[in-house]
Amino acid sequence: MIPMFDYYKNKHEVVSSDMIKPGLEAVNRALRMLNNPHLAQFVCHVAGTNGKGSTITMLERICQEHQLTTATFMSPCIEDVHDQIKINGHPITTEQMDLAFLEVKKAGISGLLTDFELLTVIAFTIIREANVDLAIIESGMGGRFDSTNSVEPLVSIIPSIALEHTNYLGNTLASIAFHKAGIIKQNSVALIGTVPEEAHKVIVVEAAKKQAQLLEMTKDFHVNGEGYFEDGQLCYTQLKRSMLGAHQGANMALAIRAFHAMATTLQIQPEEQKIRHAVATSFLAGRFEKIARHVYMDGAHNPASAKKLRQTIEEQFPQAKICFIVGMLKDKDVNGVLRELEQVSEQFVFVAIEQQQTRQMPIEQLLKISQARQKSTAQNVVEVVNRMRDDCIVIVTGSLYLLATWRKSLLEQLK
Missing domain, CATH: 3.90.190.20 (Mur ligase, C-terminal domain)
Structure with missing residues (x-):
């Protein structure tokens, strides 16, 4: 159940199923009926077991410090459905949700989707209307067959892999990795954190298959202690994170490297002081x-x-x-x-x-x-x-x- 989502469904008489149905056929059809809102802006796609929200939060703050406009779509909500979709760090409004539902109903999508597929379509519709510089999208479950995987991202990020949702994703690290690695797209850039060897092999094969540039933690970029990041070309020392825990250093490194990977396309020059301020002021509810x-x-x-x-x-x-x-x-x-x-x-x-x-x-x-x-x-x-x-x-x-x-x-x- 997504708090407040049924309110909008009932208000606008839009029907969706509360079942989980992995696969992209239905959501892709719905997106085509809406003239493909998911292709209207640059996207970064994030999947993984843990670290997704923190990585997204730090990447968003880095973008904002560089005067880029942003949108995020994350799960689950903190209070209700409005904060799952944010524009420039702010939860969407009732008016934005109403307008998106009106567009979805007019397109004839009622009854075609599950709840999360419908929410994904609503999110892309709102983000297109906001006309942001970058949308950062979190995969709902798995990745390969998740409804968010209709996007064509500049960068895909997989912070971590561990056993989860085994009824749907399989009970081995290799099977979990197969689903997560599905977000890697043809000729794109993919970043991964430190993952188990069994999962690592699967991701490497997928990246090669997609001819994607794979950037790996500890191999292509490094983080050490509280505030050291380097990738062979640049080095930041004494970074001060507001998000506590050694694991947040790894999420910080992924965010910094992903931003640098997208900077040219986003027509932005990374500035060290802005990155420092971003990681020092990043905040995510419910993460320590x-x-x-x-x-x-x-x-x-x-x-x-x-x-x-x-x-x-x-x-x-x-x-x-x-x-x-x-x-x-x-x-x-x-x-x-x-x-x-x-x-x-x-x-x-x-x-x-x-x-x-x-x-x-x-x-x-x-x-x-x-x-x-x-x-x-x-x-x-x-x-x-x-x-x-x-x-x-x-x-x-x-x-x-x-x-x-x-x-x-x-x-x-x-x-």
Whole structure:
């Protein structure tokens, strides 16, 4: 469920299915009926298991610092459907959504698409109308057969690969990589972060097949520590990131290298000071976000992202007592996530979200899976945080769809 999306569907009497149907035939047909809005601007396409949102955010800030106009399409939402599509960093308006739905209805697209396919078409329609310099598009699930893969990007980015959505993408790293590598297009540029060897082989083969220039982390460009980037031609030192965690250094490097790869086409000259300011001011809600004095929020929704969260906690709070507040969707690897987090804390509270009862793993089940010594359940996240925030560092974590609701409540009520 995409919050507020049904409101617009009902308002404009546009029908779409809530099923997941991988494949491009339906969305490509719909885009043709709208005169191909996805081809109206330069595009950067991003797919991968983790790091997509952070990489997109830093790349967008770098573009904005260079006075380029931008659009982003990302998943999931933070509050509702409006913030999944942003123009120059701002969520789209009700008027923009209404106009796009009117155009879609007039084109006769109602009933042809799934919810996410329809949202993708709406996003491209709004972005075309905004006439931006660069659209940065995040793949919804996988890549090869995801509805966003209708684009023809200047640059494709794959920050990381780990097991996810195995019911749809397969249960090996090679099969996951096959789907992610599908965003690489003919004669384009592709960037990859550090990925497992099994996945790396698949990506190399795909890039060669597409005659794409493949730029690899640690081989073609490098990042070290908090703020060192170089690619053989340029070198930036003492970069200061606002987004914490060593893994964010890798995402920063991908963003910087991708910007340089697109600069000529975008008719822009990269400036070091503007890049420095961009990485120092990048912000993404729910990525080790400081909510209050001792409260942080992070969307660690799979074992790989939980490992990154654990490492960030060890780096930032090596001596502190940690308490986790957790909520997870049913289809996530809960065992894998909890085993990572339990390495840095013995105290867990599993909290229910009324709006997500059908998708959330029951908190009683989470309690059974947890191996923590101190564990409990609760119904109200704000009450739990207020009770614990002076005792320890509170980390609110789990599936991003769940955190959206919690984030709003915490920001409104915590002082």
